[in-house]
Amino acid sequence: MLPIDADRFLSDLHELRAIGASGVGKGVVRPAYTPDDIAARDWLYRKFEEAGLTPHIDHMGSVFGLAEGPSILMGSHSDTQPEGGWLDGALGVIAALEVARAAKEAGGPAVSVVSFQDEEGRFGVTTGSSVWCGLQEAEQAAHLTDINGMTLEEARSAMEDRLGDPVDPGRFTAFIEMHIEQGPVLDTEGEVAGVVEAIVGIRDMEIVLEGEQNHAGTTPMHLRRDAFQALSDFNTQLNDRLRNVVTPQTVWTIGHVALHPDAHSVVPGRATFSMQWRDGDKDRLDRMESIIRETVQEIATARGMSVVFGPMLGLDPVAMDPGLRETLARAAEAEAPGRWRHMPSGALHDASNMARLMPAAMLFTPSIGGLSHTFSEDTDEEDLTACLRVLARAVADLG
Ligand code: HGY
């Protein structure tokens, strides 16, 4: 068993939480490339160095702590959503650091650590690890924009002086990520660990509906080409049409809407919105894409409006490595008999990309109330350390 130090692990977790603390609950605000995200990466760089790992920041801003020679890569991300939880991503990075330290103290196995950049997709979808895995060109990613129109390369220039070369994936034998479940299952069942079977696929795009801006007082309703009315119509019709295609696990979200010119007394001429959908079945994701495109086009045409589809980003569903899953399951049964399960992931993770490059696996801890992507996200500390012991036992088993 690796000599993990639970106090050191929790103290690092709370030290990281303080960088970009929101002041509301345990929430943090560290979107990719913001000053607090960069400060957290600088802090991780120093922590990796103190742990006897060679620190390195790659061309996207992902921070590595590299062990000598071939090693198991462990980690996650330290950037957050605009209103992030203290554990989403950060837990996996600090758990990896603790296991790497303990493995070093125990004389092996060699463990490297990573905090990938922009897993939360301020610019796209799990961008840092997607580029690192060669699933997306760095040049293409540089031109991705956030919801305010800033490009990734503009935002990344804030950490230009820290950027280095890409790290060669060939030096790693596997990838293991610990992460909060971000759903209600483990918490409801009173379990402390989830061995992930597979990660859903995702599609994400921006759509623009163009109508006619006009006076909100003098323009009769039947003469309007109101972009918000068209969006509202689209949402209602989409929900109706998807009903026969989806399962209870299928999700779709319009999380970002910008109306132009965004004023009380003006009929909005333009509605720009994000359209994101996820499912465990690739064919269903494709069918949903056709329904989305057809529905919004039909509504625009019927209302004498136009529609522009932005580039679609996405990842197909992916299974975790069976051998690594078996090792995690054995460790869970040894450390938390009867208090763990095999389960799918409805959230995307860096492991979604890594699994296309090397054997990859994930281990979940409970999320209280299933809450995540909110300042209220939390997990009991004894559950965090119980799951860390499962992770450490599995890594020792791989040694
Ligand atoms: O959205 C996700 O699933 C991930 O947390 N970025």
Ligand code: MN
């Ligand atoms: Mn995450």
Ligand code: MN
């Ligand atoms: Mn997240």
Ligand code: MN
């Ligand atoms: Mn936008």
